[in-house]
Amino acid sequence: MMTEVTQSGTAPWCSGQSFSPLEAETLVRIRAGLLLVRKFQKGDALQVSSLIHRSQRVTLSKCYSKRVTKEFCKINSPKDILRKAEDRQLFVAEEKKRILGVIGIKENELKTFFVDPKHQGRGVGRNLYERFKKEALKNGHKQVFLHATFYAVPIYQKFGFTRIRRIKREINGIPFYDVLMKMKYA
Ligand SMILES: CC(C)(COP(=O)(O)OP(=O)(O)OC[C@H]1O[C@@H](n2cnc3c(N)ncnc32)[C@H](O)[C@@H]1OP(=O)(O)O)[C@@H](O)C(=O)NCCC(=O)NCCS
Numbered sequence: 001m002m003t004e005v006t007q008s009g010t011a012p013w014c015s016g017q018s019f020s021p022l023e024a025e026t027l028v029r030i031r032a033g034l035l036l037v038r039k040f041q042k043g044d045a046l047q048v049s050s051l052i053h054r055s056q057r058v059t060l061s062k063c064y065s066k067r068v069t070k071e072f073c074k075i076n077s078p079k080d081i082l083r084k085a086e087d088r089q090l091f092v093a094e095e096k097k098r099i100l101g102v103i104g105i106k107e108n109e110l111k112t113f114f115v116d117p118k119h120q121g122r123g124v125g126r127n128l129y130e131r132f133k134k135e136a137l138k139n140g141h142k143q144v145f146l147h148a149t150f151y152a153v154p155i156y157q158k159f160g161f162t163r164i165r166r167i168k169r170e171i172n173g174i175p176f177y178d179v180l181m182k183m184k185y186a
Contacts (some may be wrong), residue, residue, distance in 0.1 A: 026131065028133050030123035033095050036130050040090035040102070045078040047099040048092065052076040053117040057119035063150040064176060071171040085113060091131045093124050103128040110146040128158055137185060148179045154179050 025038040040048070040178045056072045066073070084090065088106035095117075100119045102110035112131055115124045137145050147167065148156050157163075161181040168177055 013159045017106075028123075030127065032122065035100070035124060035127055036094045037091055037127055038094065040085055040092050042082060042085070044092055044097075044099055045081040045085075046082050048090075048102050049078040050075055051099060052081075052099065052112075053118075055114040055119055059120065059151055062147055067174055068171060068176045071174055074172070078082050082181075088112065089135060091128060091135075093128050095119075100124050101128050103132050105132050106138075107139075108136065108141040108144045110144060113152070125155065126159075128185070133185070143180050143182060143184050145180065146182050150179070153181070154180050159183070 006096040025036055028035050028037065053073050053076065054070050056076070060072065081090075084104065087112055088104040090102060090112060101115035101124045102112055103110070110129075113125070113128065113132075115128075145164075146156065146161070147169070148161075149183045152174050153163070161183045163182045164180040164182055166177055168175060170176070
């Protein structure tokens with residue numbers, strides 16, 4: 001479970017670099033570690049792309065065909081990540097200068113949510129989701145939506161999301177299914 005350590009300050013591995021409250025970095029304790037949740041920066045694109053590829057190849061290949069996984073990877077190159085960062089706000093979770101996860105918010109939609117498979121199950125995703133929620137509420141969104149992979153449906157249910165319906169979608173002409181889900185913040 002998340003323990004917030006500070007909302008601004010210096011991460012121990014950031015050698016003297018400090019953060020202003022305006023940039024809203026959050027240091028949190030997770031299972032066996034200390035995590036910095038912060039805004040995405042352009043220099044993060046390569047690490048973010050690599051962790052998304054690993055997450056897709058290792059985790060999502062359990063629920064989706066090789067063809068679909070390959071197409072998912074194709075649309076998450078470092079260039080794609082930079083393009084995505086222009087149409088949504090991205091946040092990353094970093095431990096010892098290594099990016100472990102990413103989450104995005106585009107209006108009232110949760111997007112681009114991935115954690116490196118080696119670090120899944122440690123609370124990284126929960127802390128990224130808490131950052132998403134803070135941002136959604138700050139922007140006045142009382143209701144948010146997402147398209148969940150089959151793998152992530154039970155995880156989103158833990159966060160409090162409910163299923164709307166299964167949806168047939170397409171990636172570069174290849175059909176696949178995901179689940180439209182919603183959450184109302186009280
Ligand atoms: C979805 C994902 C980002 C979650 O990241 P994570 O770091 O593993 O998540 P956490 O460890 O913070 O777990 C979040 C919650 O889900 C629960 N959970 C984690 N894995 C679970 C699983 N396989 N089944 C059911 N519940 C699970 C945890 O117990 C935790 O609940 P809690 O916070 O109430 O204790 C990660 O699993 C992932 O990258 N999956 C592949 C990509 C994907 O499907 N992304 C979603 C795109 S829509």
